[in-house]
Amino acid sequence: MRRAMTVVMACAMIAACSKAPDSHDNAAVSGDTGPDLGGRSAAGIAFSYAYSLVMPGGDIADVQETHAAACERLGHDRCRITGLHYTVAPSGRIDADLSMTVAASVARTFGRQGVLAAQKAGAVLGGVTIGGTEVATQAKADTQAATEATTERARVQADLRRRQTPEARAELRRRDTELAAQARTARADAATARDSIANTPVSFDYRSGRGVGLANRVREAGDAAAASTAATLAAVLWVLATLGPPLVLLLALVVVWRRWGQAAWRRIAGPRAPYTPPADPPIW
Incomplete structure (x- = not known):
């Protein structure tokens, strides 16, 4: 009996061990997509991702x-690309x-x-x-301000x-112009607020690297060391390429001289006459 129970427990442990890698692999494939809002909508909130x-x-x-390409497939009405950049640093690091x-x-x-x-x-x-700004209240206030300005303008x-x-007509015209500007500004602000609710900024920031975790940090350190070595060798080669030809030319001139x-210079200059000091003047 004991032997049978031991066999059963061993089989159960083997089965558990064989299933563990599968669940781990599924998690690695699906990955962590970050926090989920659970599909709940928040009326009047302008989100950004x-x-x-x-x-x-x-x-x-x-x-x-x-x-x-995924944005383009949604169509211009539902997705528009507003910015893109891709930069390669001298070290080979890429940021985009x-x-x-x-x-x-659908954001x-x-x-x-x-x-x-x-x-x-x-x-x-x-x-x-994930950012969120409450703009419905401000949009409502802007709409109300536009309505009040329009009503006051009708009275003017x-x-x-x-x-x-x-004098009164000049003042009324000035007031009419001022109210028209106020109404336009309030309507524009309300439209901007409504547009921020209907359209959500979504951005992806890409950075070259190995990923997260200690092993990846060690690999990135190795990559950084290799990049530093390559940069040093490149700097040395650049110095040699820049200063090498002038130094070779100078060395050749020294050898020729x-x-x-x-x-040749001694032959051109000729032998020098021995130096004779002037004779002392006679003493009378």
């Missing part, structure tokens, strides 16, 4: 193009980013799908920043149609 991705430098351009304006109804899903696509290409999620225009002194120049 920013994702930081770390990946091998050679994959950054492809992932950036994948995200840009992609900024888009996405319809609020969160678009961002998470973009992270998953990057993780399939070997990227690691370095960070997520009614006064202008009555007989008024020249010592080999032939001194003898």
Whole structure:
């Protein structure tokens, strides 16, 4: 009986060990896509999503193009690319980013799908920043201000149609112009607030690197050491390439002078007459 129980427990442990790598692999494939808002909408909130991705430098351009293509597939009405940059440092480090304006109804899903696509290409999620600003109240206040300015302007225009002194008419015209500007500004501010609710900024920041964890930090340190060594050798070669030809030319001139120049100079100058000091004057 004991032997049978021992066999059963051993089989259970083997089965558990065999399943563990599968779950680990699934987690590695799916990856961490960052915090999830749970699909809950917040009326009147203007959100923004920013994702930081770390990946091998050679994959950054492809992932950036994948995200840009995904935005284009949504169509201009739901996604617009607003900024893109790609920089390669002398050390070989690559930094890039992609900024888009996405319809609020699909912005969160678009961002998470973009992270998953990057993780399939070997990227690691370095960070997520989700910002939210309450703008509905301000939009309502701006709309109310525009309505009040329009109502007041109608009263001023009614006064202008009555007989008024020249001074009063000038003041009413000035007031009418001021109210028209106030109404335009309030309507523009309200439209901007409503647009910020309907359209969400989404950005991806790409950085070349090995990823997170101690092992990757050690690998990045090795990469940095190799890059530093390469930079030092390049600097030495640059100095040799810049100063080498002048030094070789100077050395050649010295050899020519010592080999032939001194003898030629002595022949040209000729032998010098011995120096004879002047005779002393006679003493009388």
